[in-house]
Amino acid sequence: MQPLKLLESRHPDKLAARRFDALIGIDAQKDELLFTLKNILDKKGMENWIKHHHSKRGLPYLEGILASDSMIILSGDVGCGKTELAHSIGTPLSKEMGDETIVLFETPSDIRTGGHVGELSGRVTSAFDSAKNSLRKGEYGILLIDEADDLATSRDQMQAHHEDRSGVNVLIKEIDKVQRDNLPLAVILITNRPNSIDPAVLRRASLHLKFGRPDESILNTLLEKVFEGVPFNNGSIKELAKACFKREIPYSYSDITNRIGKRSLIFAWKQNIPLTKDIILEIISKTEPSPIITETHKA
16 A cells, blocks of 8 residues: 555744634634643643652652643534644644644545545554654654544444444554654544544543634624724624624634625625625625534444
């Protein structure tokens, strides 16, 4: 089998920094992901803290638990920022770690291929080997597996094919190897269906971050940022937010930024008129929220 080719990006990167800064309303997830990744890849901070506060006896049991952490799960609805955060986190992480080089590896969308016997297991192994072998001395890596429920479907499901179960077994083995060998590599699994993930994979996560659609307070902040520069009157943002919340299904983050925001801009541009609150309200009235993905077990 040919080595699996991973998509690769190196950080710091100016575009990634802008993409990270543009993510609004998920500050808690940003901070927690940064803190956890830094501890996975560089444990000196924790070691120094222990030496300072627990120098006599240390914290041997808790240190052992920390040393085994290498995998993070990001879960939530489509369009809520988890994938964009994973793709851009390398640059702020580099800054947190003193401008160290962070290499982001992403598995291809066709990692499952045809599902022939042994194929999925071999490609999972190849993905981890490619990431580990591509890291140069002194570099740190993040292996990103999007739509992770495709690879880590619970083995307890009666419908699970033998090849699927085998793929999960190999994924668990590879995660354990990263932990056991103390490699400078973190693994991020992204999923819209966390309930479909095998419990053994879930247990290995040092952090499970969940993402939802913006509530009213976050929506106000999001609208202010997206439409910064539009000459609003007092109360205009609240009016826009109220129009959004009239919908039975809430808008996702990408609904606001990439659909309502972009469509409003293009409408005003094509008409060669200023962008106004009334234009945005009209676009909101014509834009259906993205459907919410519900948990379903795969046949």
